[in-house]
Structures are given as structure tokens and as C-alpha cells.
Amino acid sequence: MVLYTSPFPNSFLSFLHSFSWGLIFPCYWLADRLVGSFVPTTYEKRQRADDPCYFHALCIIITTPIYLALLVASLPFALIGFLLWSPLQSARRPYIYSRLRDKNHANGASLLTEWKAAGSGKSFCFGSANVCLLPDSLARFNNVFNTQARAKEIGRRIRNGASRPQIKIYIDSPTNTSISAASFSSLVSPQAGDNRTVNAGIKRTTSMEYKGDNCGSNNGEENREDKGGSGEPHEGEENTCIVRINGEENGHMSDTDADTVNGQAPATGPPEPSLEGDAEISKTPNHKQKEGDSGSLDSCSASRESLVKVRVGDGTVDQSTVNNKLLYKASIMKKTSVRKKKHTDETFDHEISAFFPANLDFLCLQEVFDKRAAEKLKEQLHHYFEYIVYDVGVYSCNGCCSFKFVNSGLLFASRYPVMDAAYHCYPNGRGMDSLASKGALFLKVQVGSTPQDQRIVGYISCTHLQAIAGDTTVRCEQLDMLQDWLSEFRKSTSSSSTANPEELVAFDVLCGDLNFDNCSSEDKLEQQHSLFTHYKDPCRVGPGEDKPWAIGTLLDPEGLYDEEVCTPDNLQKVLESEEGRKGYLVYPTSKNHSSSQKGRKASLKGNGRRIDYMLYTEEGLYLEWKVEVEEFSFITQLAGLTDHLPVAMRLMVSTGEDDP
Numbered sequence: 063m064v065l066y067t068s069p070f071p072n073s074f075l076s077f078l079h080s081f082s083w084g085l086i087f088p089c090y091w092l093a094d095r096l097v098g099s100f101v102p103t104t105y106e107k108r109q110r111a112d113d114p115c116y117f118h119a120l121c122i123i124i125t126t127p128i129y130l131a132l133l134v135a136s137l138p139f140a141l142i143g144f145l146l147w148s149p150l151q152s153a154r155r156p157y158i159y160s161r162l163r164d165k166n167h168a169n170g171a172s173l174l175t176e177w178k179a180a181g182s183g184k185s186f187c188f189g190s191a192n193v194c195l196l197p198d199s200l201a202r203f204n205n206v207f208n209t210q211a212r213a214k215e216i217g218r219r220i221r222n223g224a225s226r227p228q229i230k231i232y233i234d235s236p237t238n239t240s241i242s243a244a245s246f247s248s249l250v251s252p253q254a255g256d257n258r259t260v261n262a263g264i265k266r267t268t269s270m271e272y273k274g275d276n277c278g279s280n281n282g283e284e285n286r287e288d289k290g291g292s293g294e295p296h297e298g299e300e301n302t303c304i305v306r307i308n309g310e311e312n313g314h315m316s317d318t319d320a321d322t323v324n325g326q327a328p329a330t331g332p333p334e335p336s337l338e339g340d341a342e343i344s345k346t347p348n349h350k351q352k353e354g355d356s357g358s359l360d361s362c363s364a365s366r367e368s369l370v371k372v373r374v375g376d377g378t379v380d381q382s383t384v385n386n387k388l389l390y391k392a393s394i395m396k397k398t399s400v401r402k403k404k405h406t407d408e409t410f411d412h413e414i415s416a417f418f419p420a421n422l423d424f425l426c427l428q429e430v431f432d433k434r435a436a437e438k439l440k441e442q443l444h445h446y447f448e449y450i451v452y453d454v455g456v457y458s459c460n461g462c463c464s465f466k467f468v469n470s471g472l473l474f475a476s477r478y479p480v481m482d483a484a485y486h487c488y489p490n491g492r493g494m495d496s497l498a499s500k501g502a503l504f505l506k507v508q509v510g511s512t513p514q515d516q517r518i519v520g521y522i523s524c525t526h527l528q529a530i531a532g533d534t535t536v537r538c539e540q541l542d543m544l545q546d547w548l549s550e551f552r553k554s555t556s557s558s559s560t561a562n563p564e565e566l567v568a569f570d571v572l573c574g575d576l577n578f579d580n581c582s583s584e585d586k587l588e589q590q591h592s593l594f595t596h597y598k599d600p601c602r603v604g605p606g607e608d609k610p611w612a613i614g615t616l617l618d619p620e621g622l623y624d625e626e627v628c629t630p631d632n633l634q635k636v637l638e639s640e641e642g643r644k645g646y647l648v649y650p651t652s653k654n655h656s657s658s659q660k661g662r663k664a665s666l667k668g669n670g671r672r673i674d675y676m677l678y679t680e681e682g683l684y685l686e687w688k689v690e691v692e693e694f695s696f697i698t699q700l701a702g703l704t705d706h707l708p709v710a711m712r713l714m715v716s717t718g719e720d721d722p
Contacts, residue, residue, distance in 0.1 A: 065483060066155040069453065079150050085143025089136040090197075096129040097199035103207050105623040151458035156485040157503070160440060160450045177510025177518060183716040185692055186509065186520065187419050189220075190573040190676055191700065191708035192428040195435040195471075204705050205619035212703050213435035217442025219699050220425065223418030225446050410600070411693035412611050414637050416630040418699055419710045422446075424507070426524035427473040428575045431498065436473065447475035454485055455499035464491070466499040472524050472574075474505055481519065482506040482555040486547045488540045493530050500526050502544055502574075504551040509568060517565045523548060525574040534587045537578060541591045548572070552682060566684040568715045572597055572677040575706070579671040580608050582650035597677035600691045600711060613637060613696055614647040614670020615707040621646045622702060633698040637707075643670055676711040688716045 070076045099122055102110070110118050177184050193216050194201055198209045206212065425447065430436045436452050443450060455469030470487070474480075487501040502525040510518040525544060528536040557564050578585040580602055589605040601612035617627075627633040627646050636642035647670030680689055690713070697708040 065159040065480060066157060067159050067161075069154050069158055070150075071153065071155070075150060075153055078146065079154075082143040082147035082150065085139045086147060089133060089140035092129055092133045092136060094197050094199045096126070096133065098202055098207070099125065099129075101199060101202040103202055103205050103623070104620060106207070108623070148458045151456065151460045154457060154460065156456060157451050157454040157483060159480065159483065160444070160452065161479075162444045162448045178513060181717065183687075183714055184510075184568075185712050185714045186424070186569060187422045187710060187712045188424045188426070188522070188571050188573060188676060189224075189418055189422050189697075189708060189710040190426045190428075190524070190674060191697075192526075192575045192674060192704060192706035193430060193439075193700070194704045194706070195430045195432050195439070197432055205622050206704065209432050209435050210438060213430075213432070213438040214442055216700060216703050217439045219703070220418055220422075221442060221446035223697075223699050224420065224422035224425075226417065226420050408609070408611070410691040412600075413693070413695050414613065414634050414698065415695045415710075416634045416698050418697055418708065419693075419695060419712060422710070423477050424522055424571075425473075425475040426503075426522070426573050427475075428524070428526045429471040430473045431468045431471045433469075439473070443475045447477055449476045449478070449480050450474065451480065451483055451503065451505065454503050455501065456487055457499070464496045466497065468498045470499045470501045470503070471526060472501075472503045474503060474522070474524055476505075476507055476522075478507045478509050478520075480505055481508050482551075484547075484551050484554075486543070488528070488543065490536055490539055491528060492533060492536055495528050495530060500528070502547055504547065506551075506555050512566065516563065518568050519565050520568045521552065521570040523551075523572045523574075525572070525576070527575070527577045529577045532584065534578075534585065537576070538587050538591060541588065541593050544572075545593055545596070563684075566687070567682060568684065568687065569689055569713055570679045570682060571711075571713070572679075573675060573709075575673060576675050577673050579614070579650055579673050581606060582671065593677075596681060597679045599675060599677050600694050601672060608669070608672060612669060612672055613643060613707075614649070614672050615674040615696065615709060616648040616671045617705045617707065618646050618648050619705050622705060628702050630698045630701045633701040637696070637698065640669075647671070674706055674709050676709050678711070678713060686718060688718070690714055690716070 068076065070079060193213075194204050194206055195209055195213050195216075196204075198207055201207060201209050425443070427439075430439060430452065433453065440450050440452050451474040453469060454472040454474075455466070457466050457469065459465055466487075470485070472485075482505070484504045485501060486504075487499045491498070491500055502523060505522045505524075507520050507522065508517055509520050512518065523544075525540075527540050530536075552570075576588070578588040580589050580599075586606070594602070594605075601608055603609055621627060624646070625632070626642075627636050633646075636646055650671050676694070678689065678691070683689060692712040692714040694712075695710040697710060700708060
């Protein structure tokens with residue numbers, strides 16, 4: 063299948079489209095500014111409350127007539143442009159595929175090596191987020207604004223979170239469990255080619271090895287030599303800092319060691335270089351770096367559970383003992399082990415993280431409707447992701463029943479090459495949703511090859527369903543269509559037969575904003591849809607019941623700019639408590655409670671409306687391989703930038719072979 067790298071088949075049509083949009087844009091921009099001036103956000107209201115001279119009201123009185131006059135003057139040109147623009151959409155392609163040619167600008171993509179399926183397995187990390195990049199006047203109805211600046215900041219935060227080193231601490235001795243995990247800022251990252259060990263402030267160790275550096279080159283020869291040992295990460299875990307600890311003296315730390323971990327020891331080397339070299343002042347609220355705000359990774363106070371994973375090997379250790387010892391010096395770190403202790407029956411890690419996962423492989427975004435914002439977002443994401451599919455959807459009456467003013471809002475970014483892509487538009491949208499070409503994007507990616515030259519591929523689908531409350535029937539119809547399209551895409555892109563497989567399918571993932579939750583009484587039909595018999599939801603027990611650790615992903619727009627939740631770390635802390643969730647998450651609807659949000663929060667139990675999903679299936683995969691969830695995260699790194707919580711899932715594809 064040919065991937066479309068431009069929206070039109072030839073340069074002449076592209077020129078006509080640019081010319082027609084140039085005639086439309088002044089009218090569009092003036093209308094957006096005019097409407098936006100009458101829809102203030104809570105952040106702007108608080109600023110204006112401190113204005114005794116009513117300066118903003120005076121500005122509106124002066125600028126409104128000017129905007130109106132210019133808008134009327136631009137209408138004839140916009141009409142001419144529209145008459146030219148609309149028929150051109152019949153020749154427009156459904157998406158644009160962008161590939162980064164200069165890999166020197168891609169911190170993440172340049173570190174990838176092809177998976178040869180020659181180990182025990184490989185993990186793949188998937189992320190999904192609704193970023194609310196609407197035209198500014200429409201975004202204000204969700205209490206967010208300044209779409210262009212938000213798009214750039216969202217891209218910066220995502221790539222900063224994903225490109226950070228993945229730090230893991232392996233404790234080789236079952237008796238050495240008292241080592242406190244060091245923060246990201248306490249690890250001295252050596253320069254490329256430097257073979258020094260990492261001094262994490264734990265002096266009584268015999269082996270502390272650094273592998274991988276985010277800012278330097280990947281030491282391929284060293285990695286290949288060391289991957290054969292036991293206790294090492296699975297094949298393909300790039301950009302990972304491994305700290306291996308062999309304990310002495312019963313694993314106890316002295317006060318001096320503890321002070322070093324606390325960061326009280328005098329600095330003996332140069333400060334750690336910032337991961338963001340082209341730092342700039344953001345134009346959006348609450349994005350100024352504060353103490354304790356690690357959203358852009360420029361802060362030295364990083365979210366500890368997002369930066370450190372502790373694994374105990376070579377023996378069986380009592381879990382309560384491990385947890386108690388890990389609480390040593392708890393004031394310097396936040397631990398997921400404390401949360402996991404409540405759900406010991408879970409087979410994978412789960413957390414509320416202040417960062418996007420390190421080594422994020424695939425990213426699916428929704429509501430990237432504004433085309434200028436999409437370009438800014440793409441430019442930022444290309445610093446980490448080599449392959450991006452954006453501007454997905456149709457316009458005008460092309461392929462849909464009703465006129466479409468904006469695209470689907472879907473965007474896909476990948477570190478692995480895209481082999482095939484397809485888009486389908488839902489024809490049954492209602493209300494405001496019918497003005498957007500909401501649909502589903504289907505992708506096939508190549509993640510490796512076998513020694514027998516068989517391709518290893520994966521399938522990823524991203525969608526955004528009908529948003530209007532009460533449109534249960536519409537969403538169920540869209541889920542039916544989604545299942546049919548999924549099956550058709552698999553059949554049309556498969557080049558294998560059972561007798562002679564040319565491709566091995568490693569995973570099949572479906573994610574997106576489905577606009578229903580698993581606990582609301584009004585969403586019972588969607589909860590019982592057959593989609594969930596084919597795809598597994600890691601957060602779900604069954605229809606109407608989520609797992610205790612799962613939380614809602616829809617934030618209460620009124621509280622987006624409160625000081626308690628305006629930074630990633632602050633939002634993370636709030637969401638870790640039940641009372642905090644009741645204050646800042648939208649909760650499931652119930653016929654037995656008041657329709658007002660405040661009335662429901664006082665009486666309802668639960669963890670909020672989870673409408674952003676990450677699903678996977680084991681059907682249709684290579685029979686000899688096993689896929690299981692390794693970790694699941696709710697992410698707060700986009701605090702103050704959108705009214706949704708991003709989610710992430712890491713899948714482990716086990717091949718059943720031993721490491722060489």
C-alpha cells in the first residue's frame with residue numbers, strides 16, 4: 063500500500079488549495095478571535111478579578127467593532143475561497159505521512175535497533191491522549207486556550223518524558239533490599255564513550271553499571287556484549303540506565319550513604335545537562351517551571367516512581383519486608399510499591415505517573431483538529447518520533463453523509479516504520495460531532511524481522527467516538543463499524559498464509575477516546591459490547607466494574623488552573639487520594655443521584671470517568687508468542703494543557719526462547 067506524503071496527488075492542486083485557504087483564513091481567524099474574546103477561561107477570570115480599572119472590558123469594547131468590520135470586509139474573499147476549496151476536497155487524500163529524513167534531530171528514533179526475535183522477548187510501549195487542540199474559541203468551552211502555544215508545549219513535554227533514560231535498579235541479593243532508589247537527578251550521566259560507573263550515592267556496592275545515555279550515542283558494542291547476562295533487560299530496551307547492586311554488610315546504609323542519596327553530599331562533578339536545550343518561556347498559564355514541577359524534565363525533582371523500577375531477583379523475598387525496607391528515607395521518594403501493596407493479585411505494574419513512559423514507541427492523539435497546531439505539534443514530536451501520520455480525515459462532503467468542516471483530529475507517531483495505513487469516517491455523527499470527520503485510523507508497523515527474513519509486524523488502531531451524552535445507540539453503531547473495519551484492515555494488509563507465513567504478528571492494540579466509561583449506568587450498552595470479548599482492557603474487571611487502582615481520565619474543567627493540580631507533580635499527588643479525585647475528576651453518572659457534579663461527588667464512590675482506553679488482543683497473533691501487559695500508567699505530565707489524562711501501556715511480547 064502506498065503511503066500518502068502529501069495531501070494532494072500533484073503540486074497544482076496543492077497550490078489551488080493553498081490559494082483558496084489563503085482567502086478563507088482571514089475570515090476564519092477574525093471569527094475565532096471575536097468569539098474567543100467573549101468566552102473567558104477560569105484562569106483569565108482570576109486575572110481580571112485583580113484588575114480594578116476593568117482594562118479588559120475596555121479592550122473588548124474597542125476591539126469588537128474593529129473585528130466585526132474586518133470580518134464583514136473579509137467575507138466576500140472567504141466566499142470565493144470556499145467555492146474553490148470545497149470541490150478540491152474530493153481529490154484530497156485521507157492523511158499525511160511524515161518521515162523524518164535527518165535522524166540527527168530524532169533523539170529516540172536514532173537509538174532503535176531492529177528486533178531479530180532472538181531473545182526471550184521485547185517490550186513495546188503505547189500511549190494515548192486527548193489533547194483538545196481545537197480552534198481557540200471552541201477550546202475555551204473546555205476551559206483551555208491559546209491552542210498554538212499549547213500544541214508546542216504538549217509536544218515538548220511528550221518528547222521530554224519519552225526520551226529520558228529508563229532507570230531500573232536490579233537487586234541481585236535477596237537480602238539486600240534496603241537500598242533506596244536514587245532520583246534521576248542524582249545519577250551522574252557519563253558522556254558518550256565514557257566507561258565510568260554511575261555513582262548513585264550508594265557506596266557499599268561492588269557493581270553499578272551504566273548502560274545507555276540519553277544525550278550521548280548508544281554504545282552498541284558494549285550493549286551487545288552485556289545483553290547476554292541474566293537479569294538484563296529484554297532485547298530492544300534502548301536508552302535504559304541499569305544500576306546493578308550487590309549488597310555488603312547485610313545491605314544496610316550508613317548515615318553518610320543516606321545523606322548522599324538525599325542529595326546532601328557536596329557535588330563533585332559538573333551539573334547534569336538539561337534534556338531540553340532550546341528552552342523557552344511558554345505563553346500558556348501554569349507552564350512556568352516551579353520547584354517540584356517536573357513536567358518538562360528541567361527540574362531536578364523528578365517523579366521517583368516514574369524514573370526508577372526496583373526488581374528483586376535470585377531468590378524469593380517476603381513482599382512486606384521489601385516494602386518496609388523501601389520505605390526507608392521515604393521523604394525523598396514516592397514509591398509505586400506502596401500502591402501495589404493494596405493490589406497484590408495484579409500481575410503487572412500500575413501507577414499514576416508524572417511522566418510519559420521512557421522509551422515510548424507509539425503515540426495516538428485525539429482532537430488535534432487545528433491544522434496550524436498540528437504542524438507545531440508534529441515539529442516537536444519529530445525530535446523523538448521518526449514517523450508521524452497527521453491531518454487525518456476528510457473535508458467537505460467527500461466520503462461522508464454530511465458536510466465536514468474539520469478533520470478527525472487523530473494523530474499517530476511511531477519510532478517504527480509504518481507499512482500500511484487506512485482511515486474510515488463514521489457516517490452517523492450527530493449534533494456538533496457531525497461537523498468533524500470523526501473516525502478510525504488503522505496502521506500496520508514493522509518492528510523487526512527474524513533470521514529467516516520474516517517480517518515482525520504489529521497493528522495499532524486509534525479512534526474517537528461520538529461525544530454527546532445520551533447518544534448510546536450512535537456509539538454502539540460506531541463500535542460495530544470499528545470491529546468490521548479492524549477485520550477488513552487485517553485481511554487486506556496480511557501477506558501471509560498459515561502454511562507459509564511471511565509475517566509474524568507481535569501485537570494488536572486499539573486505543574482512543576471512546577466517550578463512555580465502564581461504571582456509568584447510562585453507558586451499559588457500550589460496556590457490554592462484543593468488542594470487549596475480542597479486546598482486553600487491563601483496567602476492567604467486567605461490565606460495570608473497574609479494577610480498584612484504575613482512575614478516571616476526564617478532568618473537571620473548572621479546576622484545571624487550581625494551584626493544587628496545575629503542575630504534573632501536584633496533579634499526581636492529588637489523584638493518588640480518593641478525596642483529591644473527587645475534587646478534580648468527572649465522576650460516572652447515576653440515575654440515583656443528583657445531576658449536578660458537586661452533588662454526585664459527595665455521594666458516589668469510585669475513581670472517576672475513564673473514557674480514554676488502551677485495549678489489546680491475543681487473537682490473530684503468532685501462535686508461539688505470548689503477549690501480556692507489563693505496566694499501565696495514568697499520566698499527569700500534560701497538567702494545565704488538556705482536560706484529559708493520557709494513558710500508557712507497555713506490552714511484553716514473549717517469544718519463549720532463551721537469551722543467547
